Amino acid sequence: MDISKASNFERMIFDATLRNSNLTADLFGNKVKDGGFAAEDLGGDEVMERIRGEFGFLSGTSTHADRVATIKRIHDTYGVLVDPHTADGIHVAEHLAAEVETPIVVLETALPVKFADTIAEAIGEAPEVPERFAEILDAERHVTDLPNDAEAVKTFIADAIERTNV
Numbered sequence: 705m706d707i708s709k710a711s712n713f714e715r716m717i718f719d720a721t722l723r724n725s726n727l728t729a730d731l732f733g734n735k736v737k738d739g740g741f742a743a744e745d746l747g748g749d750e751v752m753e754r755i756r757g758e759f760g761f762l763s764g765t766s767t768h769a770d771r772v773a774t775i776k777r778i779h780d781t782y783g784v785l786v787d788p789h790t791a792d793g794i795h796v797a798e799h800l801a802a803e804v805e806t807p808i809v810v811l812e813t814a815l816p817v818k819f820a821d822t823i824a825e826a827i828g829e830a831p832e833v834p835e836r837f838a839e840i841l842d843a844e845r846h847v848t849d850l851p852n853d854a855e856a857v858k859t860f861i862a863d864a865i866e867r868t869n870v
Contacts, residue, residue, distance in 0.1 A: 720751050727747055760806075764800055773826075774786075775816075775822070776826045779826070785816045787819055788819050789813040790813050793811070794810050
């Protein structure tokens with residue numbers, strides 16, 4: 705899944721720039737395609753202050769080694785298995801906790817089984833497959849290659865719907 709252009713992030717930036725549609729369109733329509741944008745591209749320090757203050761966002765970094773160590777520590781300490789994205793959030797939250805006066809909440813973002821290789825690296829064994837997904841891995845797969853073209857995808861979906869409604 706490529707979330708480099710997550711729509712909820714785009715909406716947050718739109719609100720943080722006081723609904724500047726031209727700037728938001730340039731950031732997500734051009735700069736993201738050209739490799740991304742930085743805080744200075746948002747139009748001033750007040751935008752970052754709004755993101756930190758009104759929206760309550762802080763940021764940090766986590767390396768692969770950090771996430772693997774966090775997965776192992778959380779598993780060993782609490783008996784809870786977290787996915788790599790959640791581990792990144794926990795790692796960063798723990799480092800930022802001293803900078804804030806309010807509690808930090810880290811939400812699980814995916815099931816650990818989706819990242820079996822990383823989980824196995826962290827705890828020495830693959831995660832259990834939840835019962836509700838047990839049959840998915842053995843299910844018949846249907847793959848159709850489509851061009852990177854919205855109209856082709858729309859046509860494919862419309863044709864599939866028509867076939868199932870016959």
